[in-house]
Amino acid sequence: MYSISEVSRLTDTSAHTIRYYEKEGLLFPDRTASGVRQYDDKHIDWLRFVLRLRATHMPIDQIRQYVALFRASSDDHDTTLDRLALLEQHQTLVRAQLAELQLTEQMITEKISSYHRLHPSIPGKQPSQSR
Amino acid sequence: MYSISEVSRLTDTSAHTIRYYEKEGLLFPDRTASGVRQYDDKHIDWLRFVLRLRATHMPIDQIRQYVALFRASSDDHDTTLDRLALLEQHQTLVRAQLAELQLTEQMITEKISSYHRLHPSIPGKQPSQSR
DNA sequence: GCTTGACTTAGAGTTCACTCGAAGGAGTAG
DNA sequence: CTACTCCTTCGAGTGAACTCTAAGTCAAGC
Structure with a gap:
């Protein structure tokens, strides 16, 4: 403990x-x-x-609902479906966030390399020389 | 306009x-x-x-700095390096968020399919039948 | 010329998720 | 016994990013 x-x-x-x-x-x-x-x-x-x-930005309120469903579950009242619904809802959100982040990662990377193209003398992380 | x-x-x-x-x-x-x-x-x-x-959670304050650098740029004061630094800093954060989200996506997907294993009768999004 | 609706500002209020402070109680080392 | 540390509760404070209100201005259509 x-x-x-x-x-x-x-x-x-x-x-x-x-x-x-x-x-x-x-x-x-x-x-x-x-x-x-x-x-x-x-x-x-x-x-x-x-x-x-x-x-991953699940609101506290929704997590509380999820927990509450666990504790409300009993033989004559199964809450599995409701919990599943909450999970799937959050899964959708997580995937949306992933998509947004991937897009933004590309945009930033693009901007960074355009800076490098315009100022080839800039130090710092160059597009890796290795391999 | x-x-x-x-x-x-x-x-x-x-x-x-x-x-x-x-x-x-x-x-x-x-x-x-x-x-x-x-x-x-x-x-x-x-x-x-x-x-x-x-x-992707870049604070307004940092975005303001980025914009301010643009506007402060002139012939005798090039702000490219500073802007690049801000972008690279955010890029690091974005990548960290991506990693976190990918892990969480896996955890949720795992939990959802374990619910399905325990309750094979549950309706809703089944692991897609298509293809 | 007047009404209408979209626009303006400064500033106050809201929400979310912490974050902290004050005041006090319990268990352990010397 | 005393000092110390960690624990407790309740409630107030914080910070970020909106979000809204109130009071007022302006241009276009009738």
Whole structure:
């Protein structure tokens, strides 16, 4: 089991943020008798997944819904479909972001090499000489 | 020449935001005698480039610096190197975002197909039957 | 000449996701 | 026992990027 400061180090996330995520309903660590948060490997894995979702701009609100669906799932109420829907929705967004980034990467690369063409004397990263 | 509302339509950006970008020093349209903004195709192209940079999380502040360098450029003060540095810096960021997105896309796709494995009866986007 | 609708400005308000601060409690080392 | 560190909560503050409001100006059509 890990303390919040260990989780903070392991995931490179401030303790403040980890508590904030808990308050927002994204994370449910165990507690000691005295109320201290205790995290196991599964909690860490989940947090890492959440951080990935955030890094790809899934809103906290939607992640909360996803978590809530997990916790609402029971024998007579299966939430798999709803969770799937949320995942697929985010997948679509991620792919859109990928497309946008790829286009922009090309534009920037193009602009950079046009600068090099106009100013052949410029130092710095030249189109790699190797190979 | 285009009015702000035409630019708004052409770039799918609110007139508010376009004026805001101008206030932030990202955009310098012409003005009529009475002070009405007038945009030409070059302005539109530049705005589209700015929107790309924004969509890939280049801060407005940095875009402003980039624009300012253009306008500061003169015969005895060439700013090409500084502009190149800004572009290369953003290129690095874009590539990092690409890597993150690709990883996350894989994770989500994996999770989605594991849902499908567990619930083979689920409707919706199945791993495409075509081809 | 007057109405209409798009335009102008400065500045205030909103949203999101943190980020921090203050005040205090629990467990451990000396 | 005392000092120290890490933990707790609640609530306020921050920063970026919009987003909107209010009050007013201007040009075109009737």
